[in-house]
Amino acid sequence: MPERLYLPRGLLGRIDCLVEANPPPTVIVWSKDGRLMDLENARHIRVSRHWSLLIKPVSVLDEGKYTCTPYSPLAPGDTSSAVEVFVRGKRRFPFTE
DSSP states (O other), X not given: OOSEEEEETTSOEEEOOOOOOSSOOSEEEEEETTEEOOTTSOXXXXXXXXXXXXXXXXXXXXXXXXXXXXXXSSOBOOOOOOEEEEEESOOSSTTOO
C-alpha cells in the first residue's frame, strides 16, 4: 500500500487492500488508527467485492491511518502496511463536517 493517499472531499474514495494470502481470503478486516472498524454500522463506508474500502462521500473525519488484514479458513494473513489518508478539497456545504 502507498504510504500516503489523498481522497477527494465529498466524492467517492477508495482504499485498496494490497495483501497476498494463500488460500485466498474470505474476509478482510479493516482498521483505522489502530482500531477495528465497525463497517456494518457505517453509513458511508463499505467493502467492495474486491476487498477495497469504499467511502462515499469522503469527509475530513475519514483522515487517518488504515490497515487491512486478510482472513482465510486456515488462518489470518499478514496485516498490510499502513496508508495515511488525507482529504483534499473544499467543503461543498457550509454547515457540514
